[in-house]
Amino acid sequence: MRVFSGVQPTGNIHIGNYLGALRQFVELQAEHACIYCIVDLHAITVPKDATRLRENILDVAALYMAVGVDPKKSIIFVQSDVPGHAELAWILMCNTYTGELSRMTQFKEKSRGNESAPAGLFTYPVLMAADILLYDADIVPVGSDQRQHIEICRDIAIRVNNRHGKVFVVPDGRFLKEGARIMSLDNPTAKMSKSAENPLSRISLLDDAAKIRKSIMKSTTDSDGIIRFDPENKPGVSNLLNICSAFSGLPIPDIEKKYEGVGYGAFKKELAELTVDALTPIRARYDEIRRSEALREALADGAERANEIAVRTMARVRDFFGLGAKR
Numbered sequence: 001m002r003v004f005s006g007v008q009p010t011g012n013i014h015i016g017n018y019l020g021a022l023r024q025f026v027e028l029q030a031e032h033a034c035i036y037c038i039v040d041l042h043a044i045t046v047p048k049d050a051t052r053l054r055e056n057i058l059d060v061a062a063l064y065m066a067v068g069v070d071p072k073k074s075i076i077f078v079q080s081d082v083p084g085h086a087e088l089a090w091i092l093m094c095n096t097y098t099g100e101l102s103r104m105t106q107f108k109e110k111s112r113g114n115e116s117a118p119a120g121l122f123t124y125p126v127l128m129a130a131d132i133l134l135y136d137a138d139i140v141p142v143g144s145d146q147r148q149h150i151e152i153c154r155d156i157a158i159r160v161n162n163r164h165g166k167v168f169v170v171p172d173g174r175f176l177k178e179g180a181r182i183m184s185l186d187n188p189t190a191k192m193s194k195s196a197e198n199p200l201s202r203i204s205l206l207d208d209a210a211k212i213r214k215s216i217m218k219s220t221t222d223s224d225g226i227i228r229f230d231p232e233n234k235p236g237v238s239n240l241l242n243i244c245s246a247f248s249g250l251p252i253p254d255i256e257k258k259y260e261g262v263g264y265g266a267f268k269k270e271l272a273e274l275t276v277d278a279l280t281p282i283r284a285r286y287d288e289i290r291r292s293e294a295l296r297e298a299l300a301d302g303a304e305r306a307n308e309i310a311v312r313t314m315a316r317v318r319d320f321f322g323l324g325a326k327r
């Protein structure tokens, strides 16, 4: 099976990104051929400073490696280093309806009816579909906020296949149970986000122990003092239980039992230490990898290997569509 996923090179990669997506990347590389992309073309759907973007690209690549993605086993590369992504996106755009793009909740949220929202924000899911279909991916590990985008990718692939023959592999999303949707620590009804203003709303993978403790101790809960999983009525506590389960590997009912009759303070304290222990080695590896020459070598090698696959797919796609003068 082939696995493909991507992360945007924006700062503040947080435990939501880790527990929802990155952790799966590592697990999957043991059994499958995995391709992990840093999606810089997606990042520029929102204006970005060029110097900062370059740094952020290397930051995410180093984080991939720090959490355990091995560039010898998996392909790690930067989206814009492979021209096929933008080319395939255009072809897919010609097979996507404006109506279906208008229904995307991420576009609705990010544009908020703003007439000057970039067109790239609107066609974002098509570029994402191109990323996946370019590599004939079978499995796409992502957080559950990407469910709608995976669905439209499948719809586009099926539509093209119905029109032109067996052009694309139709991929499946892979969502984890506990980590698929980590919520914000200060407002547990919103997802934990890179872009939220309050830094205490998230735990970034590179936060130090003091910041991790502070974010968890200050996280919003409720006043009934019972540690029970009930996302509807107790979103704050349920989110902490989810995080605890994802980091410890213990099922939620076992954690509820363990903390029966225990106050939120003690639970939060233990969760903070669990989180510190999980993130400290990642931070240490990151610091070393980020400075290393091996990082740039991995990206150069990754781009070459990814491009070889992409060129082959594009030749096939051009044939199916009758594009170009040479065969």
Ligand code: ATP
Binding pocket: 006, 007, 008, 009, 016, 017, 018, 019, 020, 021, 141, 142, 143, 144, 145, 146, 179, 180, 181, 182, 183, 191, 192, 193, 194, 195
């Ligand atoms: P944000 O909304 O936090 O700014 P994003 O979703 O735009 O982030 P990406 O870098 O593109 O950020 O996401 C990388 C991966 O992390 C995706 O698979 C996404 O589904 C997952 N992810 C993002 N936020 C969460 C979350 N709160 N819980 C679980 N998974 C998440």
Ligand code: LTN
Binding pocket: 004, 005, 006, 007, 008, 039, 042, 127, 128, 131, 132, 140, 141, 142, 146, 149
């Ligand atoms: N849209 C995703 C990032 C992304 C992606 C992809 C994920 C871009 N292309 C291909 C999986 C496969 C996000 O914002 N989280």
